[in-house]
Amino acid sequence: MMETAKGARRTDEYVEEEESRGDAPPEFPFLPPEMIREVLLRLPEKSIGRFRCVSKLFRSLSSDPAFAKAHLDLSLRNDAFPSGRRRLIVSYRHNLYTVDFDSVVDACDGIRDLGAVEILQSPVKSNVVSSCYREGYWVGVVGSCNGLVCTTNVAGDVFLFNLTTGESKRIPGVLDLLNLGTERVRNCGFGFGFHAITDDYKLVALVMGDVLNASVYSLKTDSWKRVGDSRYEYDDDDTNYDGVLVNGAIHWVARHRENGRRVVVAFDLTTEQFKDMAFPDEADECPHRVRGFQLHKLNGRLCMVYNCFEKHGDFWVMNEYGVASSWARVRISVSYSSMKPLCSVRNEEETLMELNGQLVLYNFRNDVSTSLVLKDAELRCVMAADTYIESLISPNQYGMA
Incomplete structure (x- = not known):
C-alpha cells in the first residue's frame, strides 16, 4: 500500500514537472498512435470534440483533414448514422x-x-x-x-x-x-x-x-x-x-x-x-x-x-x-x-x-x-x-x- 501511494505521488510529481516545463505527459505508451486513430474513427463526432481536450495527440489526430474524411467515409460506408x-x-x-x-x-x-x-x-x-x-x-x-x-x-x-x-x-x-x-x-x-x-x-x-x-x-x-x-x-x-x-x-x-x-x-x-x-x-x-x-x-x-x-x-x-x-x-x-x-x-x-x-x-x-x-x-x-x-x-x- 505504501509503495502504491508512493508511486502515485511520484506519478503526480512527474506530471506536474512535465506540465511545468510545457511538455505533455506520456501519451498512452501501450497504444500506438495508429491504434488510437482507429479507435477515434469509430466514435461519434461530439465525443471526438470532447476528447480533443484530453491530450495533444488526440487533438493532432482528430484535427487532421484526412481524419475527418476517413471518419465520414467510414460512417457512410457502414451506414452508421443513428x-x-x-x-x-x-x-x-x-x-x-x-x-x-x-x-x-x-x-x-x-x-x-x-x-x-x-x-x-x-x-x-x-x-x-x-x-x-x-x-x-x-x-x-x-x-x-x-x-x-x-x-x-x-x-x-x-x-x-x-x-x-x-x-x-x-x-x-x-x-x-x-x-x-x-x-x-x-x-x-x-x-x-x-x-x-x-x-x-x-x-x-x-x-x-x-x-x-x-x-x-x-x-x-x-x-x-x-x-x-x-x-x-x-x-x-x-x-x-x-x-x-x-x-x-x-x-x-x-x-x-x-x-x-x-x-x-x-x-x-x-x-x-x-x-x-x-x-x-x-x-x-x-x-x-x-x-x-x-x-x-x-x-x-x-x-x-x-x-x-x-x-x-x-x-x-x-x-x-x-x-x-x-x-x-x-x-x-x-x-x-x-x-x-x-x-x-x-x-x-x-x-x-x-x-x-x-x-x-x-x-x-x-x-x-x-x-x-x-x-x-x-x-x-x-x-x-x-x-x-x-x-x-x-x-x-x-x-x-
Whole structure:
C-alpha cells in the first residue's frame, strides 16, 4: 500500500514537472498512435470534440483533414448514422435553430414537442449590420452535404457552416457575381452539392438577369469559374431561387428563351453543363393567375410542388431519374400553399416536411398528418428548414489533406 501511494505521488510529481516545463505527459505508451486513430474513427463526432481536450495527440489526430474524411467515409460506408447524428436546421427571420432528430423519432410515438436550440454564433446573423435587423429580415438555408450547411442572408453573404464543430467560411466573391455591367439583374439563386469524383464541394450561382448566367465555386481551390448559359430565362413565378441536389446534379425550374417552354434544368456537377429534363405533363394545369413550381427531394427522388398563393393537394415525384414518363402525381389530404419534404422517418413509413410554415409528420400510407411544435423556440412559423448530418469536415481546411 505504501509503495502504491508512493508511486502515485511520484506519478503526480512527474506530471506536474512535465506540465511545468510545457511538455505533455506520456501519451498512452501501450497504444500506438495508429491504434488510437482507429479507435477515434469509430466514435461519434461530439465525443471526438470532447476528447480533443484530453491530450495533444488526440487533438493532432482528430484535427487532421484526412481524419475527418476517413471518419465520414467510414460512417457512410457502414451506414452508421443513428438518429442522433442527423439533425434539423430551422430558420425564422434572423434566427437559426437546430433540432435533435431523436425528437422527431419520439414524435412518431405521440410526443409532438421538438426540442430546439438556437444557434447563437451563426455567422450569417453576425455578419449582417444592425440596420438589417428589421421586420422581414431573414436568413436562409440553401442545402447541406456531409455536415456542411450552406446558408445565406439578406445582405448577400453566403457561408459554409459546420454546426458540429462551429467552424464557418464566408464564400468570397459572391457579390462580384452581380456586377454584370449594364445587364439587368433580378436575383441570384444558389445550389450546393458534393462532387464525389473530384472530392470537392461546389456552390453553383445562377444570376437572373437579361440572360441566366451560371458560375461555380470550388471549395478545394477557393475560387469561382464562370460557366454562363443563355438558353434559359428564370420564371418570376417560380420564386424558389435555390436549386436542389439529386443524382449528382442541381435542379431549377426555368423557361427556354426561344419558345417560353417551362422545363426542369439540371446542372451536372461532373460536366458542369446544363441539360433539360421534362416537366410533368399535367403540372401546368393550375388555374390560378399567379402560379409557379418548386423543386425538392423526397426519399432521394426529385419532387415538384406548386408555388402559388392558392391551396393545392397534390404534387409530383420522378420515380426514375431522368425518365419523363416516371413523373407521378401524388395526392394528399392536407392542402398546402407551401410544402417541402425534409426526410423520411422509420424506414420511410412517415415523412417529415415543412407544410404551410409548420413542421409536420405525414404518413402517406394512412394519409394522416401530425403537427409538431418547437417548444424551446420563439417562432410562429418555419421560414426554411433542412436536414444535415454531423461530421468533422472543416470548411476552412478542405483540400489540404
